[in-house]
Amino acid sequence: MLTSLPDARGHFGPYGGRFVPETLMAPLEELEKAYFEARRDPVFQAELRTLLQEYAGRPTPLYFARRLSESLGGAKIYFKREDLLHTGAHKINNCLGQILLARRMGKRRIIAETGAGQHGVATATVAALFGMECVIYMGAEDMERQRLNVFRMRLLGAHVVGVNSGSRTLKDAISEAMRDWVTNVADTYYLLGSALGAHPYPVMVRDFQSVIGEETHQQILAKEGRLPDAVFACVGGGSNAIGIFHRFLAEPGVQLIGVEAGGRGPLLGEHAARFSGGAPGVLHGAYSYLLQDEYGQVAPTHSVSAGLDYALVGPEHAWLRDQGRAEYVAVGDREALEAARLLARSEGLIAALESAHAVAEAVRRAPGASGQIFIVNLSGRGDKDIDIYRQHFPELDEDPYQPPL
Amino acid sequence: MRREGRPALIAYLTAGDPSLERTVSLVAALEEGGADLIELGVPFSDPIADGPVIQRACRRALQAGATLPRILETAFRIRSRSQIPLLLFSYLNPVLRYGFEAAARDAAAAGVDGFLLTDLSVEEAGDYTAALRRAGLDTVFLAAPTSTDERLRLVAQHSSGFVYLVSRTGVTGEREALSEQVGRLVARLRAITALPLAVGFGISRPEQAAAAARLADGVVVGSAFVRIIEQAHESADLETRLRRFARELKQAMTG
Numbered sequence: 001m002l003t004s005l006p007d008a009r010g011h012f013g014p015y016g017g018r019f020v021p022e023t024l025m026a027p028l029e030e031l032e033k034a035y036f037e038a039r040r041d042p043v044f045q046a047e048l049r050t051l052l053q054e055y056a057g058r059p060t061p062l063y064f065a066r067r068l069s070e071s072l073g074g075a076k077i078y079f080k081r082e083d084l085l086h087t088g089a090h091k092i093n094n095c096l097g098q099i100l101l102a103r104r105m106g107k108r109r110i111i112a113e114t115g116a117g118q119h120g121v122a123t124a125t126v127a128a129l130f131g132m133e134c135v136i137y138m139g140a141e142d143m144e145r146q147r148l149n150v151f152r153m154r155l156l157g158a159h160v161v162g163v164n165s166g167s168r169t170l171k172d173a174i175s176e177a178m179r180d181w182v183t184n185v186a187d188t189y190y191l192l193g194s195a196l197g198a199h200p201y202p203v204m205v206r207d208f209q210s211v212i213g214e215e216t217h218q219q220i221l222a223k224e225g226r227l228p229d230a231v232f233a234c235v236g237g238g239s240n241a242i243g244i245f246h247r248f249l250a251e252p253g254v255q256l257i258g259v260e261a262g263g264r265g266p267l268l269g270e271h272a273a274r275f276s277g278g279a280p281g282v283l284h285g286a287y288s289y290l291l292q293d294e295y296g297q298v299a300p301t302h303s304v305s306a307g308l309d310y311a312l313v314g315p316e317h318a319w320l321r322d323q324g325r326a327e328y329v330a331v332g333d334r335e336a337l338e339a340a341r342l343l344a345r346s347e348g349l350i351a352a353l354e355s356a357h358a359v360a361e362a363v364r365r366a367p368g369a370s371g372q373i374f375i376v377n378l379s380g381r382g383d384k385d386i387d388i389y390r391q392h393f394p395e396l397d398e399d400p401y402q403p404p405l
Numbered sequence: 406m407r408r409e410g411r412p413a414l415i416a417y418l419t420a421g422d423p424s425l426e427r428t429v430s431l432v433a434a435l436e437e438g439g440a441d442l443i444e445l446g447v448p449f450s451d452p453i454a455d456g457p458v459i460q461r462a463c464r465r466a467l468q469a470g471a472t473l474p475r476i477l478e479t480a481f482r483i484r485s486r487s488q489i490p491l492l493l494f495s496y497l498n499p500v501l502r503y504g505f506e507a508a509a510r511d512a513a514a515a516g517v518d519g520f521l522l523t524d525l526s527v528e529e530a531g532d533y534t535a536a537l538r539r540a541g542l543d544t545v546f547l548a549a550p551t552s553t554d555e556r557l558r559l560v561a562q563h564s565s566g567f568v569y570l571v572s573r574t575g576v577t578g579e580r581e582a583l584s585e586q587v588g589r590l591v592a593r594l595r596a597i598t599a600l601p602l603a604v605g606f607g608i609s610r611p612e613q614a615a616a617a618a619r620l621a622d623g624v625v626v627g628s629a630f631v632r633i634i635e636q637a638h639e640s641a642d643l644e645t646r647l648r649r650f651a652r653e654l655k656q657a658m659t660g
Contacts, residue, residue: 019529
C-alpha cells in the first residue's frame with residue numbers, strides 16, 4: 001500500500017533510509033521515537049491544530065481562478081492558497097509541528113538550513129514564538145541574493161551564519177547545518193525544512209504538510225461534489241507536493257503531477273530535474289534520485305527559483321514515480337516566469353517562483369481539458385522574488401503610457 | 406594492529422591533494438616517519454563529517470581530477486613498493502556509483518585492505534559488507550560517544566580489521582584537548598568486542614596522540630597532516646615535514 005509507507009527503517013521501496021555518520025544514528029532513533037509518540041498524542045495534535053488555525057492562518061482557501069480558467073479555455077483551475085499563510089508559504093506548517101516536538105524533547109537550541117530564506121524565516125518565526133535560540137545556515141551567495149530575508153531572520157532574533165564552502169548555496173547550508181548538529185547534538189534540534197534527509201525527517205515533514213491535502217480534499221468535494229482530475233505542485237525537496245498529494249494517493253482517478261525546475265536547459269549543471277537528469281544516489285542522509293557525475297560527485301544545479309535548486313529529490317517522490325503513481329515533469333526558468341506574469345495579470349496573484357513552476361504546467365495542460373478540474377498548490381507568495389521578477393522583466397521598469405488628459 | 410604491544414599510528418590524507426602523483430611520495434614519507442596504516446581519503450563533493458581542513462583538501466583533490474578509478478591506480482602504485490595497510494576512507498556515494506561488487510574487486514586487485522564510509526550506517530550496509538567480505542576486504546565502521554550499547558554491538562558485528570572510535574561528537578579537525586568521552590567509549594567497546602580499537606577525530610598533537618595511545622590500539626591523525634600538505638604543497642620539503650611530524654607523533658605514542 002502506497003499510503004502505509006515508509007517501512008520501519010524509513011524506506012519508501014528502495015528509497016529513503018538513514019545514511020549519516022554514526023554519531024547521528026542514536027539521536028535520529030531518539031527523534032523517531034519522540035515523533036511517533038507525539039503523533040499518537042491527542043494533546044500534541046490539539047496544540048498543533050490550534051497553532052495552525054490561530055497563528056498560521058489555517059485552513060487556507062481553495063480558490064477558483066475563473067478568469068485564468070476562462071482565458072485558457074479548458075480545465076477549471078483551482079488554487080490551494082498556501083501563499084496566504086503567516087510567513088508567506090507552506091513552510092510554517094512543518095515548522096510549527098517540529099518546534100512543538102523540539103520543546104517536547106527538551107531541546108533549547110534550534111538550527112536550520114535555508115536557500116531563498118523562506119524556511120529560515122519560518123524557523124526563526126517559530127523559534128521566536130517559543131523563546132528558543134535559533135541559528136540559520138545560509139549559503140553566502142544566497143545571503144547576497146536574499147538580503148531582505150537575512151534581515152527578516154535577524155529581526156526575529158535568529159543568528160544567520162553564512163556558508164562559504166562548496167557552491168555557497170542550499171546544498172552547502174544543509175551540509176553545514178549537519179556539521180553543527182553532529183557537534184552539538186545533545187542540546188540542539190535540527191529543524192529540517194523539506195521532505196528530505198535521514199529517517200524520520202521525510203515521513204515527519206510529509207505528515208506535518210499533509211494538512212494541505214486533507215483540507216483540499218474536503219474543500220473540492222464541498223465545491224464540486226467530486227475529486228479533481230489532476231493536482232499540480234512544484235518539487236524541490238518536495239514537501240508542499242507530498243503534502244497536497246498524500247491525501248489523494250489512494251484515489252486512482254486523481255492524477256498527481258510534480259514539477260521540477262528545468263532551469264536553463266537539459267545539460268547537467270543547468271537545471272534541477274533529478275528524474276530526467278539524475279540517477280539514484282545518497283546525499284544528506286537519504287537515498288533518492290540525485291544529480292551527480294559519473295564518479296558519484298554531486299553535480300551543481302541551477303534554477304531561477306532557489307527553493308527548487310537542489311540536487312536530490314525527496315525519497316517518497318522517487319517511490320511514487322517508480323510506481324507510476326505520480327508523474328514528474330520539468331518546467332524551465334522562462335516558462336515559470338511567464339506563468340507568474342500571467343497569473344498576476346489574470347488573477348491578481350503574485351506567486352513565489354517555486355509555485356510558478358506548477359502554475360506553468362497547469363496552464364500548459366488546461367486548454368482542451370474541458371470538463372476537468374485542476375488543483376494547483378500555490379505553495380508560496382512572490383514577495384521574496386520581486387527583485388528577480390524585476391531583473392527578468394526589465395521592460396516593466398519603463399512605462400510609455402500617457403494618461404488620456 | 407597493536408604489534409608487540411605497540412600502538413599503531415594511522416595517518417589520513419586525501420588522495421589527489423595536491424596531486425595523485427604526489428600522493429604516492431607523501432604516503433612513502435608517512436610510512437618512513439612511522440605510520441603503520443594509511444587512510445587514503447577518496448574525496449567527496451559534500452563531506453558532511455569533515456571540518457574545514459579536510460573539506461578544502463577534498464575540493465583541491467577533486468579539482469586536481471581525483472576519482473575513485475584513478476585513486477585505485479594510485480593505491481596499486483603504492484602497493485607495488487610498500488606493504489603498508491591501506492584503508493580507503495570516503496562517503497557512500499562515490500562507491501555506490503562505482504558499484505559495490507566492482508569497487509570491492511578492483512580495490513582488492515589494487516592491494517587495498519579495506520574501506521570505511523563515514524555516512525554508511527550498519528543498518529544500510531548489508532550488500533556493501535557482503536561484497537567487501539567476498540573480496541577479502543575489511544569493513545571498518547565508526548563507533549561514537551552517542552552510540553547506545555545496542556548500536557555498539559551492531560557496529561562491532563559489522564566491523565572487521567578494527568573499529569574506529571569517534572573521540573567526540575563533531576566533525577574531523579584539530580582540537581585543544583583529547584575528549585574525556587574517549588576513555589568511557591573504549592571501555593564500553595572492550596566489553597563488547599575483541600577487535601582492535603582505533604581512536605580518531607580531533608587528535609593533532611603528540612601529547613594527545615600519547616594520551617589516546619594509552620587507551621586504544623591505534624591513533625588516527627588526519628587534519629594535522631592535511632594542514633601540513635595544504636601549507637607546504639608547493640614546497641620540495643613537504644615530504645620531510647610529514648616524515649618529521651609522523652615521527653614526533655610516533656615517538657610520543659611509544660615513548
